[in-house]
Amino acid sequence: DSGVTQTPKHLITATGQRVTLRCSPRSGDLSVYWYQQSLDQGLQFLIQYYNGEERAKGNILERFSAQQFPDLHSELNLSSLELGDSALYFCASSGFGGASPTDTQYFGPGTRLTVL
Amino acid sequence: AQKITQTQPGMFVQEKEAVTLDCTYDTSDQSYGLFWYKQPSSGEMIFLIYQGSYDEQNATEGRYSLNFQKARKSANLVISASQLGDSAMYFCAMRETNSGYALNFGKGTSLLVTP
Numbered sequence: 001d002s003g004v005t006q007t008p009k010h011l012i013t014a015t016g017q018r019v020t021l022r023c024s025p026r027s028g029d030l031s032v033y034w035y036q037q038s039l040d041q042g043l044q045f046l047i048q049y050y051n052g053e054e055r056a057k058g059n060i061l062e063r064f065s066a067q068q069f070p071d072l073h074s075e076l077n078l079s080s081l082e083l084g085d086s087a088l089y090f091c092a093s094s095g096f097g098g099a100s101p102t103d104t105q106y107f108g109p110g111t112r113l114t115v116l
Numbered sequence: 117a118q119k120i121t122q123t124q125p126g127m128f129v130q131e132k133e134a135v136t137l138d139c140t141y142d143t144s145d146q147s148y149g150l151f152w153y154k155q156p157s158s159g160e161m162i163f164l165i166y167q168g169s170y171d172e173q174n175a176t177e178g179r180y181s182l183n184f185q186k187a188r189k190s191a192n193l194v195i196s197a198s199q200l201g202d203s204a205m206y207f208c209a210m211r212e213t214n215s216g217y218a219l220n221f222g223k224g225t226s227l228l229v230t231p
Contacts, residue, residue, distance in 0.1 A: 002163070033218065043207065045218035058218055090161060092219075103211075104151070105219060107161035
């Protein structure tokens with residue numbers, strides 16, 4: 001158990017809908033990262049938050065947004081869902097948010113999103 | 117351009133044998149970190165081992181060791197005394213100082229340990 005929690009574990013929805021994925025980092029970790037894993041794209045970085053502020057953006061679509069709250073949990077919002085958004089979405093957390101390149105990221109169990 | 121290359125889509129190893137999973141990387145940064153993660157069929161990503169670019173000694177964690185050859189830009193994972201529970205996907209990843217600290221992942225190697 002990495003200490004990172006993600007809810008829900010599975011999500012099935014229809015095209016055009018909006019969903020929210022939730023992540024709680026490990027106790028004491030300030031940084032949260034979101035990744036998407038799909039068969040065709042592999043594991044891709046979406047966005048990083050550090051202590052409530054956006055720190056880095058990756059290949060995140062404009063239909064997707066995220067935030068980190070004062071209690072450090074994070075939410076990833078996916079809207080106008082398309083079939084191609086079906087994927088495993090991971091949240092990871094780390095202690096320092098990038099002060100060292102070896103700041104290890106610990107992953108949650110993931111949320112499997114299926115868009116029908 | 118692909119930053120992390122894992123050339124072995126699938127590997128087989130017999131129980132109790134050692135296996136090496138290959139990983140090469142591409143970066144112009146002097147400071148970076150290399151990581152290996154395991155993803156069993158259940159889907160979670162489990163951190164195994166890391167190596168910093170300035171570390172002179174190869175990292176080891178139990179049965180896992182990282183064969184780090186900086187000049188060749190390779191960071192191979194060695195699993196000793198393979199167990200059936202080692203069957204999983206293995207991902208090599210890199211974190212660069214100048215790229216926002218996100219992890220860049222390779223495409224992974226599927227390892228099957230046979231009795």
